Amino acid sequence: SSAFVLGPNCCSSVLQTFDKILIANRGEIACRVMKTCKKMGIKTVAVHSDVDSSAVHVKMADEAVCVGPAPTNKSYLNMDAILEAARQTGAQAVHPGYGFLSENKEFARRLAAHGVTFIGPDTHAIQAMGDKIESKLIAKKAKVNTIPGFDGVVKDAEEAVRIAGEIGYPVMIKASAGGGGKGMRIAWNDEETREGFRFSSQEAASSFGDDRLLIEKFIDNPRHIEIQVLADKHGNALWLNERECSIQRRNQKVVEEAPSTFLDPETRCAMGEQAVSLAKAVQYSSAGTVEFLVDSKKNFYFLEMNTRLQVEHPITECITGLDLVQQMIRVAKGYPLQHRQADIPINGWAIESRVYAEDPYKSFGLPSIGRLSQYQEPVNIPAVRVDSGIQEGSDISIYYDPMISKLVTYGSTRAEALQRMEEALDNYVIRGVTHNIPLLREIITHPRFVSGDISTKFLQEVYPEGFKGHQLSDSERWELLATAVALFVAAQLRSQRFLGNLRVSSSQQEQRRWELSVELEKGVHAVTVSRSGSTYAVDLDGKRVDVSSEWNLASALLPVTVNGTQRTVQCLSRSASGEIDLQYLGTSYKLRVLSKLAAALNKHMPEKVPEDTSSILRSPMPGSVVAVSVKAGDTVAEGQEICVIEAMKMQNSMTAAKTAKVKSVHCNAGDTVGEGDLLVELE
């Protein structure tokens, strides 16, 4: 666990590497790389787009160069500008982070031509592994298990259907050049294959400028387990154990852990050896990841190799004690590996939650944007590591990945790491954007996850109707209601405390007992509250719940003890008319506390009718309209595609909620739309 908080010891040996490194990336990974550079005494150069001028990675760097406007293809993918920045600042090496140019062989080649070291594998390995078809051929040759039904380039939709038929459904379709889960679609029949082909080829063209596709057998109910490898330029390669990344939505990882609960030492070793053999087959150097699908019988199949630092690398650092960025820099300079395979330990357990600015109630997460009006990382909790590139006041914009941070917890056992994750999620303050903490907390406390019974289907299986937030048990409901009521009374009492001589009635005695009513999810409960010191005894539904706290009403975090159980709840908002929004067990709940009198009179208040939304299609997120498939007067069937919105490089198909005639269309292809903007009206 020495690398847990990247300590100075990991870089203690004074090693001549580079004087100055340019980090061709943004956000958390740029900051992560700079941290190690600083520890190694290396000067850093940040590149940034104009909207990122005051971003954290820019402030952290010794120098910063603006490489273009906000769109990534004009800035972070702009090779000319980045090469010029390297030249101008005299950077001797470039660390590409992940995404952007990290697996772009052209970039690596051009850097080399300029005499700048690319911190990563050489172009040959990038090319070999970057192409999914070629990589499988190489893998087969290197005696690595590969997925059955592997085939070639796809010309059009009909060929896609034919290939799919040969392989047998289900099949997976994705861009050959794409990494990670982005652009990956699964088809169960011919129709879905055609649709998948269309989406994937569009995405391939827009994201990678390379519209080749790949179709292969889709392994049902698999686990996604990957092996971290580390190789040098002298033919040495190590495997640094596995990472279990099965918790995914839309093929994007959400929660990762190392090690995996599923692997036995033999399987781990077999996977590790195959990974190393693949790395050696392509003369790999630097850190890389070999992804496998593992079925229920512990058969494993090569998926792809990522020739870069992975997002989830910190959990490997936690259990092995290695600083992977430092290792990459050493290797890039030409040093041989310091370790032998036998030196690589598995110390304890590490879990990573990807905290995203997205709404988990919509398809397990649709992007959300906004300004982080309040932001506090739970770094005061021991054994918590937060890799982030944002701070209070930062904007989450439509231009980039909506990841807020990677929250990593470590423990000597998995249970300890999970316990800390729970605590860390409860103590994480994020305001101003919608975030996925409700989902993360549900995942890591779900009995199936806790027992290690997971697959890449986990979310669909556990939440077949979509994620609906935490479901309260009776005792949790009482706890929540009592906490809200106690908070209400504490706030009421404080609003009567005026300092100085302000003509406050002295004959009025401070109230000690309250009769109130609290409402949650349409259920109204009559409660009585009595106070002694900072403890409120709440009687509701015949139960007595004691709530105590310091009642610091300014703090975003409200630590309470409810019937002896300590919890951190967050008060998201409190209104004069008794509405209290609490984040409790990760999920936010809307409550309303009223005096008994106000509650009795509330029945006279007129119901305000909300807008009928069944015939209105609104944009669920900010983004741009890629295509509109209908025009006014068309008749659409329920579920038929109406338009496609692209946000954060993801294309989302908007479908009709009912069969109806299109009344009016309010968007055109190419428009930029905000969350909640009206797209199409049905009759």
Added chain:
Amino acid sequence: MAALKVVRSGSRLLNGFQSLLNNPRKVTCGVAATVTKHPRWYCVSHLSVQERIERKRKAALSGGGQQRIEAQHRRGKLTARERVELLLDPDSFVEYDMFVEHRCSDFGMEADHNKYPGDSVVTGQGRINGRLVYVFSQDFTVFGGSLSGAHAQKICKIMDQAMMVGAPVIGLNDSGGARIQEGVESLAGYADIFLRNVMASGVIPQISLIMGPCAGGAVYSPALTDFTFMVKDTSYLFITGPDVVKSVTNEDVTQEELGGAKTHTAVSGVAHKAFENDIDALLNLREFFNFLPLSNKDSAPITECHDPSDRLVPGLDTVVPLETTKAYDMLDIIHGIADEREFFEIMPNYAKNIVVGFARMNGRTVGIVGNQPKVASGCLDINSSVKGARFVRFCDAFNIPIITFVDVPGFLPGTAQEYGGIIRHGAKLLFAFAEATVPKITVITRKAYGGAYDVMSSKHLRGDVNYAWPSAEVAVMGAKGAVQIIFRGKENQAEAEAEYVEKFANPFPAAVRGFVDDIIQPSMTRKRICRDLEVLASKKQANPWKKHANIPL
């Protein structure tokens, strides 16, 4: 003047009498009690005085009777007494003039069944969070809340006492208008109230909450008070209703369009804020009341504060975009610096290019004024000047320090503004800031251009502490315009523009002259303001003796 017709209720009295005979003990006090109608003709001398007191009290508590109370509830409105009870601390209400009855003897009004103890208004005093307040609450169930001589007299009585003891007056308006049966007596009553509104102005805070109709001359009492709030969908304010409008101007307009909450909070600027319903409004009024001092002799209240006064606000360092033409939300700054991010905005939907409202700094009430770059670039125009000026004058009258955030590109140009009298109206804001003697702290966040710079609580208008953020630009105008004038017809405009930007588009020209006291890091703003307010708490400054100033109205 519009007024509701008085509905005769004689026929229903018999039913009430019968139920009283059936259940002589059923009558209970309190809001939710089953109320029984009293046969007033039965109250003859053989009843003891004690019994008559009891009966009158019970009658007063039941207002216009159960059926009208139910009708009031069906409209989504609470009764006058329910409202008072919700507004005030439990058991704190002390009622005055429960036995007052109207004195009209025309049109059959003298009949016993047309007399209601207390008449059509409930008055008295009570406490909000322990602090004294005088309240009147018009009772729509009695003659439609119409204003009789007695009704006016009751209101005047509490206003007079509020003035003497120095405590705010809150009026809960729900009245059809003048009591037509009383004629000139009713008009006199209005005028008596108007006069007291004027005398009390600047002495005690006066708040009006419109919770039903308020029409005709009646509207001028709320208009004279410091704050007018409304309830959405159930309250209306207009000089003449839709029928009269139709007959005079032939316009077709609904009550809601003519004088509903939306109209007055977004279009006319007559009302300062609207709330969802009666309960929401009254609970918010309690919260609002906590910001106000009891009178002009009391200092602004300080409540217990859990938010550290030296809290840094890192988010403010990135709030102003680097491009000077890009908008940002001034509310982000205000929420950032205020205690617990709490800001009670006044007129949030009107003249949105200026933001005004109350917040607390280290527990102490402050008034905040800020240009809003998000709307019309935060320029000053007629409506925003008037909105700002009235707010500043309220703060000055009631010892509330004023914090001003400046990002203003200037006054809005154009014929609409000039013909509308922007010169006269803009002068109001200038006047208000200049005459104010309360502590004044100003923060220039970005642009402070031209005359608008002077207006926005500048050092020259006796600003006590004026800060600039590093992004501040104090100049006569933006670079482009300036260069076009200075280098008219010359080449190298771009170069000249760059030179101008270098010279003026930064805080130094103002700082070297002492027009700003310091250039501060945005994240330090809260800490600095809290410290300044502590120092300025003992500020003493007086304007020259005058009968009153002559603000350009």
